[in-house]
Amino acid sequence: MTLDSRLATVVDAARSKKAFRIRLVDVKDIASFTDVFAFMSGGSDRQNRAIAEAIEDALKLADERPISREGEANGNWVLLDYGNLVVHVMDEETRRHYNLEGLWSAGHELELPAETHPASDARP
Numbered sequence: 824m825t826l827d828s829r830l831a832t833v834v835d836a837a838r839s840k841k842a843f844r845i846r847l848v849d850v851k852d853i854a855s856f857t858d859v860f861a862f863m864s865g866g867s868d869r870q871n872r873a874i875a876e877a878i879e880d881a882l883k884l885a886d887e888r889p890i891s892r893e894g895e896a897n898g899n900w901v902l903l904d905y906g907n908l909v910v911h912v913m914d915e916e917t918r919r920h921y922n923l924e925g926l927w928s929a930g931h932e933l934e935l936p937a938e939t940h941p942a943s944d945a946r947p
Contacts, residue, residue: 828885829882829885829887829905829908830847830859830861830908830933830936831936832878832881832882832885833861833878833881833882833908833910834847834861834935834936835881835936835939836874836877836878836880836881836882837861837863837874837877837878837912838938839877840865840870840873840874840877841865841866841870842863842864842865842870842874842912843863843864843865843866844862844863844864844915844918845861845862845863845935846861846862846863846924846932846935847859847860847861847862847932847933847935848860848862848924848927848930848931848932848933849930849931849932849933850927850929850930851907852930852931853927853929853930854927854930857904857906857907857908857909858907858908859907859908859909859933860909860910860911860923860927860930861908861909861910861911862911862913862918862923862924863910863911863912863913864912864913864914864915864918865912865913865914866914867898867914868897868898868899868914869898871898871899871900871901871912871913871914872895872898872901874901874912875892875895875901875903875910875912878903878910878912879892879903882905887905889903889904889905890904890905890906891904892904899913899914899916899917900912900913900914900917900921901913911923
């Protein structure tokens, strides 16, 4: 699975659980430990865990497993580390407090894949 297809999978899985404020930031030129950060928010600890689980399940279908997972017990910030991709699922308070996006603002924001809609949602 290429990084691009992996990112599309992450975004689709996050959207399936109603994640919001999804951002992808390419940091390969400024970070030595990863290529891309995925940032997203959920409305509760329970939703954050559901988003992270959906992402992990979707990537498992492509034989991708995280190197590590952190924060599932508390749920206000769940981190999935896939090596060249690190996924952060946070509640809004935690996201504002740590401001990781500000810390990595020298990175290049990537365009999100278009939303896919099931065939039953197709409109004439």
